[in-house]
Structure formats: structure tokens, C-alpha cells
Amino acid sequence: MxxxxxxxxxxxxxxxxxxxxxxxxxxxxxxxxxxxxxxxxxxxxxxxxxxxxxxxxxxxxxxxxxxxxxxxxxxxxxxxxxxxxxxxxxxxxxxxxxxxxxxxxxxxxxxEPARQLELPPPGAWLFDPPHTAIRFIAKHVGMAHVHGRFTRFDGGIRVAQDMTDSQAWVRIDASSIATGNKTRDNHLRSADFLDVEHYPYIDFVSTRFVHLGGSKWTLHGTLTMHGISRSVGLDTTYLGTVNGGYEQELRCAALAKAELHRDDFTLNYRSMLARGIAVVGPTVQLELDIQAMYHTPDTPTPPE
Structure with a gap:
């Protein structure tokens, strides 16, 4: 045709x-x-x-x-x-x-303007780990993409009366990284990469919610990894609020994405290449597929 x-x-x-x-x-x-x-x-x-x-x-x-x-x-x-x-x-x-x-x-x-989804009620919302996933995709140096995830994490959102005043936080156990290859996972946990012995957590704390229109938001905040803190923006799609689960809990959902550059966190892949180490390339696509449950009217406490 x-x-x-x-x-x-x-x-x-x-x-x-x-x-x-x-x-x-x-x-x-x-x-x-x-x-x-x-x-x-x-x-x-x-x-x-x-x-x-x-x-x-x-x-x-x-x-x-x-x-x-x-x-x-x-x-x-x-x-x-x-x-x-x-x-x-x-x-x-x-x-x-x-x-x-x-x-x-x-x-x-x-x-016409997109239908505005009803925002979640104000209060504290905590991640539901069985229904939440934190994934990443990185290009293996000279080869195919590496798909991975973190299996242990915690997080929450304090929804304010004005959604733009809300706050979110995520804490990831760095040692829970999993790519389906034991040798690669051990290397990623080592001092060559995440150095989980000295930096056991990856933390994100939001500073500002910005509405882009419809169900699109940007969550500006600080990401701390490998002892380095950098400002990042999570491109976020709000997926709505429902009553669901065994006890008909009130739940909300969102999908957030960001591109991270390893050099920003002193995870310098060039030095690894110089030593003959080829793990993943210089950029990583991070995706948080979040489902959170209404917990209390109080503010969840971000990690210290």
C-alpha cells in the first residue's frame, strides 16, 4: 500500500x-x-x-x-x-x-481538555509493595539492554489540600538489585558500582509537584545515590483512585519515569571500561509503577 x-x-x-x-x-x-x-x-x-x-x-x-x-x-x-x-x-x-x-x-x-481524574483525598498514602514495582533499563556496553528491578523498597506520599503542596519519598534497598544474572548482580552491589556496604540506600524526596495538564505531573526532588545528591524530575502519570483489595482499601496509582546519568553519581563507567569491566552503559531509564494505600490523615515520615 x-x-x-x-x-x-x-x-x-x-x-x-x-x-x-x-x-x-x-x-x-x-x-x-x-x-x-x-x-x-x-x-x-x-x-x-x-x-x-x-x-x-x-x-x-x-x-x-x-x-x-x-x-x-x-x-x-x-x-x-x-x-x-x-x-x-x-x-x-x-x-x-x-x-x-x-x-x-x-x-x-x-x-478538548483531558478529563481531570479525581485526585486522591488529602492524607498519608503508603506504598503497597506487592502491587508496586521499581524497574530500570540500561544498555549493556556494546550489547543488548539490561532489564532489572529493586525488590525491597518503601515509600509514601503526603497528599495536601492543594496537590502542588504534596510531598513524596522513596527509599530503596540498594542491595536488592536484581537483573537475573547472579554474577552481574554481585558486581552491581560491589564498590565498583553501588557500593551497598557504604551506601545501603537510594533515596528520593520530592520538593515540588508541578501539574502539566490532564493526568500529567512532574515531581521535582532530590535523588541520593552512592553518597551523591542530585536534583531530578520524575515524569509522572496519575492513574486514578479506586476502592479495591481484600478489605476494599482506598488506593491510588501512578507511573513515574526518569533518565539517570551514572556520571552524576560518580558511577563512572569509563573507569570500569579502562579496567576491563563492562556492566551497563552511561544512562539508566528508571520507572516506578506505584500503587499506594490510604493510611492515616497524618504525614508519612521521609527517611533521615
Whole structure:
């Protein structure tokens, strides 16, 4: 199926109207174009557009809008579903029919604000370890990615009346690192890397919650690892609050991610390479898949 994303070229009449798209079309093909704007009517550059054929349910093209909010594709005739999405806004979906030789004017698609999930009630929320995971991905030097996790940790969130005033903390037992390879795990615990004998914990304490729109937040804070403290931001998606579990506990969930650079914590992989040690590369992708239970109205105590 031949597809092409084309630069937008529009012809205007003397009155400024736009009768259609002036683009070259392959034989038997038609064109689809759309202009994506936000709820204030402003162009949405970088919005994701996915076009799916309704007969086969296969994605036939996927891309992003240009800085002016426009997207264009040439397609074989037939019915298609078009989904548009952008950060902090609700996705939109519509059905279009593509006709051979036809290039109609771009459809205007407006993305509305995302539905605001109900925030968790104020109070102390403590991690539920059986339903929480702290994972990481690092590229093995010159080889495939290494996937690992920490199996022992603790954490909590003090939810304030104003969510932006909330605080979160996480304490990870560094010796609980697990990658599925005993030799590598022992090396990661050694003085060459985490040095768990002298630095038994990895700690994160938040300093500020910043709302980015919809369910997206950034948790700014301080991460302490290997005796070094650095400011980091956790890109966080709030997943909502439910009553669940054996006792119908009130629970909330979130997914937080960050990219860490080993050199920032004096975990210098270059010196390891110089000594013939090849464990993981210089960057690590950290992911916290968190489920927390409402505990008390009091503030959980961060680690000292």
C-alpha cells in the first residue's frame, strides 16, 4: 500500500477561500488533510495523528502535525478512522472516506481538555509493595539492554489540600538489585558500582509537584545515590483512585519515569571500561509503577 506524507500546498481563490488541496496524487489515490487546534483555536504542532483502515483494522500511516497544526497523507480509496492526540488533551476520533482523485480541504479537528481524574483525598498514602514495582533499563556496553528491578523498597506520599503542596519519598534497598544474572548482580552491589556496604540506600524526596495538564505531573526532588545528591524530575502519570483489595482499601496509582546519568553519581563507567569491566552503559531509564494505600490523615515520615 503506497503512502506518502506531503508538504501542505493550498490554493486560494481571490476571496481567500480554500477550495481544496493542490497536491500531486498517485494514480487512483486520494488525499487526506487535517488541521489540529486546541480548545482555544491555537495550532497544535506535534500532535499525533494515526490513520487506520476500517476494512483491515491496520494502521496505514502515523505521524505528527507540522508547526502550524497540519497533517497530510495520500491514501488508497476507502474508509478510514483518524485518531488525533496531544499531551494534556482528550484524543479525538473521526471517520473519513477517501475517494480516488479527490483532495478536499483539511478537516479542522479541535482537541478538548483531558478529563481531570479525581485526585486522591488529602492524607498519608503508603506504598503497597506487592502491587508496586521499581524497574530500570540500561544498555549493556556494546550489547543488548539490561532489564532489572529493586525488590525491597518503601515509600509514601503526603497528599495536601492543594496537590502542588504534596510531598513524596522513596527509599530503596540498594542491595536488592536484581537483573537475573547472579554474577552481574554481585558486581552491581560491589564498590565498583553501588557500593551497598557504604551506601545501603537510594533515596528520593520530592520538593515540588508541578501539574502539566490532564493526568500529567512532574515531581521535582532530590535523588541520593552512592553518597551523591542530585536534583531530578520524575515524569509522572496519575492513574486514578479506586476502592479495591481484600478489605476494599482506598488506593491510588501512578507511573513515574526518569533518565539517570551514572556520571552524576560518580558511577563512572569509563573507569570500569579502562579496567576491563563492562556492566551497563552511561544512562539508566528508571520507572516506578506505584500503587499506594490510604493510611492515616497524618504525614508519612521521609527517611533521615
Amino acid at each position: 503506497a503512502l506518502g506524507l506531503l508538504r501542505r500546498r493550498r490554493s486560494r481563490s481571490a476571496s481567500g477561500a480554500e477550495p481544496g488541496l493542490s497536491i500531486p496524487l498517485p494514480a487512483g489515490a486520494g488525499a487526506f488533510g487535517c488541521e489540529v487546534v486546541d480548545f482555544m483555536g491555537q495550532p497544535m504542532g506535534g500532535a499525533e495523528v494515526t490513520v487506520t483502515a476500517l476494512d483491515s483494522h491496520r494502521v496505514v500511516t502515523h505521524g505528527t502535525t507540522d508547526p502550524y497544526g497540519f497533517f497530510m497523507a495520500t491514501l488508497p480509496p476507502g474508509p478510514y478512522s483518524v485518531r488525533t492526540a496531544a499531551e494534556g488533551l482528550s484524543p479525538a476520533r473521526e471517520t473519513v472516506e477517501i475517494a480516488a482523485g479527490a483532495a478536499p480541504p483539511p478537516a479542522r479537528i479541535t482537541l
